[in-house]
Amino acid sequence: MSMTESPDAGTLRRVSAVAGSEQRDALRDAIDADEALTLTAISSRFANLVVDPGFPGDVVVLAEEPGRTMLAHARTGVAAGALVVVHADVDTTLRRALEGLGAAIVPLGEPAEAVAEQVAAVRRPTRRRTTSWTDEPAERRPRLSPGERRALTHYVQGLTTVQVAAEMGVGYETAKTFLRRVRAKYAAVDRPAGRRAELINRAEEDGLL
Template sequence: MSVVAQGALATALRDAIDADASLRLTAVVPWFTDLVTEAAFPGDVVVLAEEPGNALFAHAQTAVAAGALVVVHADVGPALQEVLGQAGVAIVPLEESAAAVVERISRLRPGRRHSHRLLGDGASRRPRLSRSEQRALAHYVQGSTTVQVAAEMGVGYETAKTFLRRVRAKYAAVDRAAGKRAQLMQRAEEDGIL
């Protein structure tokens, strides 16, 4: 897990994450550009405690595209909140504590904390896919190429590719292989997406 924050907020987030034994902090940096150069980038979770705006949105998109779950700890306006939500980014308002950020991370990572203790078959460990991720998965496993998925969803190629990358990452996070189309087909059938 990586954190982009400065000053007292960086310290508070570091302390809250360190207090949770199920989380492992790999980097705390003041600037996103510093994080990108870290060997551990993106890690499984990226916390962005930056000023709201275009740069924050771009950083969140980059981390999501790299396969990380992203939590923004900032006061974002409605427009930015909407586009971040569509990108699958969780938002924790700045008025909430660093402990609230850790709680959100714990909820976002359902299969990671106790994945070795889960019982039953793979279908009992379902990742939380966004509607867009479910749609992309459904089109893809029915034989569409990524280009066709993009056209059917009315999004760009890179966006469709990102949706499918996130689907694979979320299944991997709950220890359910989904690297190949056949595995994705099996997961979609098990989870009732088809």
């Protein structure tokens, strides 16, 4: 296909995806059927997807409810270095924002096979944008470990540190250390995160809510 930017010969394009139960099986089958693609992670919740070792891969597929949360998730995928494909019906405002990130959009009425085709065809934009944290230099985006990212995700959803520890299956001091490191890493790139409200803002900007 003329619009396709195929992976190098012999290289599979790695795909991670968030999709509801109604779409998940069809999407998995469509990706598996394409010899150029391999599914590295799939989940019904983005918060779970981002802590999976298979995230982000080369392309992140967002088959979820459209809105601000979807846009935040797209920003996270871009910040992680992936291309983004959206499978949803989006309004004009959201479409412009997503396209500004370089995301490809497949209408909800299109089958999973069309999504897989777009995953194989999506190309990285050549024009630089300056509208979000995802366009900041790499040093402006803290590099969180999987444990730190998971602790942050639980914490900004309203859990106490004790509850975060329980969810993660670690001790209280370990969870506390994860959160302390998260705050320190954000502070190191001049993004305040000392208070819970500030940490929630950072998480929203980075697509973790």
